[in-house]
Amino acid sequence: MKVLLYLSDLLIPFVVLFIVGYGMAAKIPVYDSFIKGAETGLKTVGKLAPVFIGLVAATGVLRASGLLEQIAAMIGKILPDSLFPSAVVPLGIVRLFSSSAASGLLLEIYKQYGTDSLAGLTASLMMCCTETIFYTMSVYFTSVGIKKTRYTLCGALIAAFAGILACAVLARQMI
Numbered sequence: 001m002k003v004l005l006y007l008s009d010l011l012i013p014f015v016v017l018f019i020v021g022y023g024m025a026a027k028i029p030v031y032d033s034f035i036k037g038a039e040t041g042l043k044t045v046g047k048l049a050p051v052f053i054g055l056v057a058a059t060g061v062l063r064a065s066g067l068l069e070q071i072a073a074m075i076g077k078i079l080p081d082s083l084f085p086s087a088v089v090p091l092g093i094v095r096l097f098s099s100s101a102a103s104g105l106l107l108e109i110y111k112q113y114g115t116d117s118l119a120g121l122t123a124s125l126m127m128c129c130t131e132t133i134f135y136t137m138s139v140y141f142t143s144v145g146i147k148k149t150r151y152t153l154c155g156a157l158i159a160a161f162a163g164i165l166a167c168a169v170l171a172r173q174m175i
Contacts, residue, residue, distance in 0.1 A: 044143050047142055047143065048138075048139055048142055048143060051138040051139065051142050055097055055098060055134065055135055055138065056098070058097060059094060059097045059098040059101045062093070062094065062097070063094070063101065068089070068090035068093055068094065069090065071089060071090070071093065072086045072087070072089035072090050073086070075089050076089075081118075082118075083168070084122075084165075084168045085113075085118050085119035085122055085168070087109055087112070087113060087119040087123075088109065088119055088122045088123050088126060088168075090105055091105045091106060091109065091123050091126060091127075092126060092130070092160075092164050095126065095127070095130050095131075095132065096130075096132065096133050096134055096157075096160060097132060097134050097135060098132060098135060099132050099135070102127065102132075103127070105123075106123050106124070106127055109123045110123075116175075118171055118172065118175055121171035121174055121175065122167050122168050122171040124171075125166075125167035125170055125171055126163070126164055126167045129163045129166070129167060130160050130163050130164060130167075131156070131160065133153070133156045133157065133160055137149065137152060137153065137156070
């Protein structure tokens, strides 16, 4: 096990030295290329900052307003907890926007219901097989400049909801 730790400590410096050495051998101005890439990266971050701020604000508003709990209560009336745990509904909604906020909800589910409960297992599986759709779409489409997303959002939401339902079925099989 210690061998892997030593290898991982040496891997990043080796990769950096390899890239610099290869660039120098190919007579590429390595430092100028680095500066140009860093400048492009900063421009991309500048374009993406409003999107990040908007997503963080939207996630905070959803959590603070109590809307997530109301949606969970409505779904809880439609679906019994034995079919789909209503405690996981807020996680499914927040996960579409923010992975870090969803991680906070995941820990709350663990504290309240336990990791081996139906809600805990469903939440664990949901965190593994769903994506932060709105975050991913906004980052990639904003950085590339795509204005018309066509069917991307619809297809991604259908896939996410299918994944959420599959998580509930799989978690029930595991208990």
